[in-house]
Amino acid sequence: MTNVLLIIFIISLLYVTIGNRIITYVRVLALQGVLLFGVTFLQLHEIQTWNLVLILLETVVFKAVAVPMFLSYLIRRNKITRETEPYLPHFISLIIVTIIVVITVLLANSIKDTYLDKIFFIVSLSTLFTGLYFIATRKKIITHVMGYLMIENGVFVLSLAVGNEMPNLVNLGIMLDVFASVLILGIFLNKIGDVFKDVDVDQLTNLKDY
Amino acid sequence: MLTIILILFTSLFFTGIILRTKSIASGRKGPGIFQPVKDVIRLFRKGAIYSETTSIIFRIAPVIYFSTVVMACLVIPFGSEKGVVSFDGDFIFFAYVLALGKFFSIISAMDTGSSFEGMGASREALYSMFAEPAFFILIGSFALFTGNTSFHAIFSSLHLGSSITYTLGGLAAFVLIMIAMIENSRMPVDDPKTHLELTMIHEVMILDNSGFDLGLILTAGFIKFAMYGAIIADFFIGSLALSLALPLFLLIQFTYAVLVGIVESFMARFRMSHNPQFILALSSVSFLIFLGVLLVLEKFV
Numbered sequence: 001m002t003n004v005l006l007i008i009f010i011i012s013l014l015y016v017t018i019g020n021r022i023i024t025y026v027r028v029l030a031l032q033g034v035l036l037f038g039v040t041f042l043q044l045h046e047i048q049t050w051n052l053v054l055i056l057l058e059t060v061v062f063k064a065v066a067v068p069m070f071l072s073y074l075i076r077r078n079k080i081t082r083e084t085e086p087y088l089p090h091f092i093s094l095i096i097v098t099i100i101v102v103i104t105v106l107l108a109n110s111i112k113d114t115y116l117d118k119i120f121f122i123v124s125l126s127t128l129f130t131g132l133y134f135i136a137t138r139k140k141i142i143t144h145v146m147g148y149l150m151i152e153n154g155v156f157v158l159s160l161a162v163g164n165e166m167p168n169l170v171n172l173g174i175m176l177d178v179f180a181s182v183l184i185l186g187i188f189l190n191k192i193g194d195v196f197k198d199v200d201v202d203q204l205t206n207l208k209d210y
Numbered sequence: 211m212l213t214i215i216l217i218l219f220t221s222l223f224f225t226g227i228i229l230r231t232k233s234i235a236s237g238r239k240g241p242g243i244f245q246p247v248k249d250v251i252r253l254f255r256k257g258a259i260y261s262e263t264t265s266i267i268f269r270i271a272p273v274i275y276f277s278t279v280v281m282a283c284l285v286i287p288f289g290s291e292k293g294v295v296s297f298d299g300d301f302i303f304f305a306y307v308l309a310l311g312k313f314f315s316i317i318s319a320m321d322t323g324s325s326f327e328g329m330g331a332s333r334e335a336l337y338s339m340f341a342e343p344a345f346f347i348l349i350g351s352f353a354l355f356t357g358n359t360s361f362h363a364i365f366s367s368l369h370l371g372s373s374i375t376y377t378l379g380g381l382a383a384f385v386l387i388m389i390a391m392i393e394n395s396r397m398p399v400d401d402p403k404t405h406l407e408l409t410m411i412h413e414v415m416i417l418d419n420s421g422f423d424l425g426l427i428l429t430a431g432f433i434k435f436a437m438y439g440a441i442i443a444d445f446f447i448g449s450l451a452l453s454l455a456l457p458l459f460l461l462i463q464f465t466y467a468v469l470v471g472i473v474e475s476f477m478a479r480f481r482m483s484h485n486p487q488f489i490l491a492l493s494s495v496s497f498l499i500f501l502g503v504l505l506v507l508e509k510f511v
Contacts, residue, residue, distance in 0.1 A: 004377045007502060014494050018487050091487040098494045105501055119505065 005038045006123045009157075010101060013130050016150075017093040021082045022075055025146045026068045032153050033063030043160055067149065074142065085139045093137065100129045120161030127154030213288040213440060214280075220463045221429075221436035222247055227464065231471025246432070253425030261418055263323045271318030272423040278311030279430040283437050287362035289447040289455045296362045301349045304361070305342065308393070312338055315427070319415040326407040330414035333482075337399060337411070340489035341392045347496040348385050351378075351503040365444045378502050381495060383442050387466070388492050390438030394431060397474040399485050409482070435470075439463040 009032060016028045037059035044051070074080070086093060104125040108118050127150060134147030226243035233240020260269060282304050284294040297303075312334070319331040353359050355378075356367045369375070392399050395412030407414050416427050443462040447455045480488060 001373050003374045003502075003505070007374075007377055007381075007498060010498060011495060014491055014498075018484075018491055020484075089487075090484075091490065094487055094490055094494060098497060101494075101501075102497075 002039055002042050003119055005035050005042075006119055006157075009035050009039075009123055010126065013101075013127060013150075014094065014097060016134075017097045017130070018090045020084065020090070022080065022084055022140075022142065023072065023082065025084070025143065026071050026075075029071070029146060029149055029153075030064045030068040032150075033059050033065075033067075036063060036153060036156055039157070039160065063149075063153070071142070071146070078142075080140065080142055084143060087137050087139065093133075096133060097126075097130055100133065101126045104129065117161050120157055124154045124156075124158035124161055127151070127157060130154075211294055212291050213286050213293050214283050216288065216459060217283050217286070217433060217436045217440050220439065220460070221432040224435045224439070224463065224467050225432050227467035228471040228474070231468050232475050235472065235475035246428070250425045250428050250432075253428070254422055256421035256425075258419070258421035258423045261322055264318075264321050264418070267314075268318045268321045268418070269423075271314040271321075272419060272426040274314045275311040276426040276430045278307050278314075279433050279437070282307045283433065283440075285361055286437065286440050287365055287444060288440070288459070289444070289452075290366040290449045291452075292362045296360050298359045300360045300362075301353070301364075305345055309338070309342075311430075315415060319418075322418045324418065326410075326414050327417060329408075330411050333411045334395070334415060337392055337485060337489055340486055341389050341492065344385055344489070344492040344496045345389055347493060347500050348382055351496070351500040352382070354500075355503045355507065361441075361444075365447070366449055368445070368448060374502060374506055378499050378506075379445055381499050381502075383445055385492050385496050385499070386438065386442050386445075387469070390435070390442075391470070391473075392489060393438070394434055396470060397477055398480055398488065401479040402474075404479075409479075435467075436463065439466045442466060 012028050012031055012035070016025055019025055019028065037055065040055050040059060041052075044055075088096075101122075104122050107125065108116075108121045111121070131147045131150035131154060134150060135144050138144065138147065223243055225246040226241075229246065230240050230243060285296060285300040285304050287293045287296065293300075316331040316335055319327040349364070352364050352368065356364050358364050358367060388398075391397065396402060400411040400413075401409065402413060404410055404413065407417075416424060419427060439462065440459070443459045446462065447458060450458065
C-alpha cells in the first residue's frame with residue numbers, strides 16, 4: 001500500500017511538469033500532502049496520540065490545507081497571471097523529469113545499504129531534483145516557492161527512508177522550515193506585488209549600475 | 211476464434227453507445243444505437259468517386275487499412291482462450307500491422323495532393339510515433355513480469371496478487387485507454403465533431419474518400435475501438451470461467467464506450483501544441499510501470 005502511494009506521488013511529479021496553470025501546482029502540492037500523510041500513517045509501528053497529532057498537523061493540516069490555501073490567496077491577492085511561464089517547453093521538462101527518475105533509480109540501485117528502503121530513497125531523491133529543476137526553470141517567484149515546498153516534501157520522504165522511527169526533532173525542523181519559507185516569501189511577495197504590478201524575475205535583470 | 215466474433219459483435223454497438231451517451235449528456239434523445247452501422251451500410255451500397263490526381267495507392271489504401279485492423283484482431287486472446295493466431299512476440303506483430311495500415315492511410319492522404327490532408331497526415335504520424343513507445347514499454351513490462359512474449363501467454367499467466375500489482379494493472383488500463391483514444395483519434399487529442407480542416411487530424415485525412423472506401427474506413431474505426439476494449443478486458447479476465455468472463459467482457463466494453471462518451475461530452479480538445487507532451491506523459495507512466503515491475507520482481511539490489 002505504501003508503494004502504491006509512492007507511485008502516485010511520482011506520477012504527481014510528472015503531472016506537475018506539464019501543468020499549465022499555477023493553480024495546478026497548488027492542487028498537486030495539496031495532493032502530495034495527503035499522500036505523505038498516508039505514507040507516514042502506514043509506516044507507524046505503534047500509534048501514540050501525540051505522535052499522530054503531530055504528523056496529522058504537519059501533513060494534512062499544514063501541507064495539504066494551510067499552505068495551498070495561503071498560496072491561492074497570494075495568487076489572487078497579487079493578481080499573479082495564471083500561466084506558469086517556464087523557460088523551457090513543457091515537453092522538454094517532461095523528458096528531463098523522466099530522466100531524473102531513471103537516474104535516481106540507477107543511483108539507488110547502486111547503493112548497497114541494507115538499512116535503506118529503496119523506493120523511499122528513489123521517490124525522495126527524484127522529488128528533490130524535480131523541485132530544484134522547477135526552481136531553475138520557472139520565471140515567477142511564486143513557482144520558486146512551490147519548487148521549494150516540493151523539495152521539503154522530498155526531504156520529508158527521505159526522513160522516512162532513513163529511519164523508521166521518525167525523530168520528532170526532524171519533524172519539527174521541517175515544519176518550521178516550511179513555515180518560515182512560506183511566511184517570509186509570502187510577505188516578500190506581498191510587498192513586490194503591491195509595488196510592482198508584476199513579479200517576474202525577468203524584471204530584476206533591468207537593474208543596472210549607472 | 212471467440213475473440214474475433216466478440217470483437218465484431220461489440221463493434222456493432224460501440225460507436226452507437228458513444229453517440230447515445232453524448233446525446234444524453236447534452237440533453238437530447240439522440241439517434242438509435244445502430245445508426246452508425248446503418249450509415250455504413252448505406253455507404254457500402256454506393257460507388258466511390260476518385261479524384262483525377264490520385265493514383266492506385268489511394269484506391270488500395272482503405273482496403274489495406276481495413277484488413278490490417280482485422281489482422282490485428284486475430285492475435286488478441288480471450289482470457290485463457292487463444293486468438294486465431296498466437297505465437298511468441300505477437301504483440302510486436304499487432305503494433306506493426308496497425309502501423310502498416312496507418313502508413314497506407316497516411317500516404318493515401320498525401321496522394322490526394324491536398325495541403326490540408328498532408329497536414330492531417332503529418333499530425334497523425336507524429337502522434338502515433340509518440341504513442342508507440344508507451345505501448346511497447348507497457349506490454350514489454352508485462353512480458354517481463356510474466357516471462358512470456360505472446361498476448362495469450364501474458365494474459366493467461368498474469369496474476370494480480372499484491373496491492374502493487376493492482377496499481378500496475380490499473381495504470382496499464384489507464385495507459386491503454388489513452389492509447390486507444392489516440393489511435394482512434396478521439397477526444398483529448400482529436401475531436402471527431404470538428405468542422406474546421408485546420409483543427410482536424412483523422413477526419414481531414416479521409417476527406418477525399420467516398421462511398422465504399424469511406425464505409426471501410428469507418429468500419430475499421432469501429433473494430434479498432436472494440437479491439438482495444440478487448441485488450442483492456444483481457445487485463446481483468448485472466449483465467450475466469452467462460453460464464454463469468456463473457457458478461458465481464460461485455461460490461462468492460464460497455465463501460466469503456468460510456469467513458470469515451472462522457473469524456474467527449476465534458477472535455478475540451480487539447481491545444482494542438484499540447485498534444486505531444488500529453489502523449490509523451492503516457493510513455494513516462496508506462497516507464498513507471500516498468501520500474502514497478504522491476505520492483506515486484508526484485509531485480510533491484
